[in-house]
Amino acid sequence: MTSNGLKETLAAMERVKKAAKEAAMKQLVKGAQDTADTARQLAPEDEGDLRGSIAVTEPGQTTPPHSQPGGSRTAGENEVLVTAGNSDVRYPRHVEHGTVKMEAQPFFFPAYRLNRDKVRRSTAAAFGRAARKEWNK
Numbered sequence: 316m317t318s319n320g321l322k323e324t325l326a327a328m329e330r331v332k333k334a335a336k337e338a339a340m341k342q343l344v345k346g347a348q349d350t351a352d353t354a355r356q357l358a359p360e361d362e363g364d365l366r367g368s369i370a371v372t373e374p375g376q377t378t379p380p381h382s383q384p385g386g387s388r389t390a391g392e393n394e395v396l397v398t399a400g401n402s403d404v405r406y407p408r409h410v411e412h413g414t415v416k417m418e419a420q421p422f423f424f425p426a427y428r429l430n431r432d433k434v435r436r437s438t439a440a441a442f443g444r445a446a447r448k449e450w451n452k
Contacts, residue, residue, distance in 0.1 A: 331449045338445030339438050340374070340393070346434030347371045347395040354399065354426035359410060365422075368404040372396040383407045383423070399423050 348371050355366045372378045372390045380387045382398035390396050399407035399422075413419030 327450065330452075331446045334449040335442045335446040336393075339442040340395075342438045342441035343395050343434065344371070344373060346430060346437060347397050350426050350430040350434065351397045353429055354397065354423050357422035357426055358399070359420045359422065364404045365399065365407060365410060368401045368407070369397070369399045369423075370401075372398065381405050383411075397427070 351369050351371050354369050358366045358369065360366060368379070368382075370379060370382070373395055374390050374392050377389045378385075378387050378396055378398045379401035381402055381404075382400045384398070388396075399411075407423065409417065410420050411423050412421075
């Protein structure tokens with residue numbers, strides 16, 4: 316019985332899928348780190364606690380307690396999270412949006428908006444490059 320190439324094609328597709336996912340995730344982590352760096356640069360500095368609380372959480376890891384947005388949670392398989400705040404720094408949302416006694420000093424969402432398109436493009440490009448490279452082996 317001769318092979319019609321189906322097994323080889325399916326195996327190649329699995330290799331492409333794995334390589335592309337790994338490349339995209341690596342680029343996504345880099346983009347999250349760039350976004351966190353931008354947020355640190357934009358965050359107002361008093362004692363540096365707010366800047367120090369900005370963290371990147373990779374897949375399977377848990378965000379710091381009381382972090383914003385959303386509090387403590389575990390990042391999904393294809394998720395990288397950037398958060399601000401922790402158990403000691405519980406005020407990032409007040410700095411970002413302001414209060415009745417304090418003017419807003421946005422840093423988190425401007426950092427996200429500044430990096431969003433670049434991260435999307437670079438992640439998609441990394442995915443495509445890795446898929447093409449693996450397919451052409």
